[in-house]
Amino acid sequence: MIGFITLVFFLFNTIGNxxxxxxxxxxxxxxxxxxxIENCAQCKNMLxxxxxxxxxxxxxxxxxxxxxxxxxxFASIAPFLTKI
Numbered sequence: 001m002i003g004f005i006t007l008v009f010f011l012f013n014t015i016g017n018x019x020x021x022x023x024x025x026x027x028x029x030x031x032x033x034x035x036x037i038e039n040c041a042q043c044k045n046m047l048x049x050x051x052x053x054x055x056x057x058x059x060x061x062x063x064x065x066x067x068x069x070x071x072x073x074f075a076s077i078a079p080f081l082t083k084i
Contacts, residue, residue: 032066032068036067039070051081
């Protein structure tokens with residue numbers, strides 16, 4: 001029981017002494033075009049032959065990463081799906 005109380009006290013002090021972190025993506029060199037192309041590659045790996053990865057990447061390059069595809073959002077990947 002003493003070990004549990006010590007653990008709770010430790011966690012309370014640790015969490016209480018934490019400082020807020022600025023998690024702004026701009027601080028970490030966030031590049032939307034890189035993310036867009038990486039998402040295209042991830043969708044290609046997930047969906048295989050039903051997804052046109054090169055067309056997705058080309059679209060990212062043309063739009064300079066302004067539109068980021070999401071593999072779980074049908075509307076964002078619909079233009080890159082194929083009928084087999």
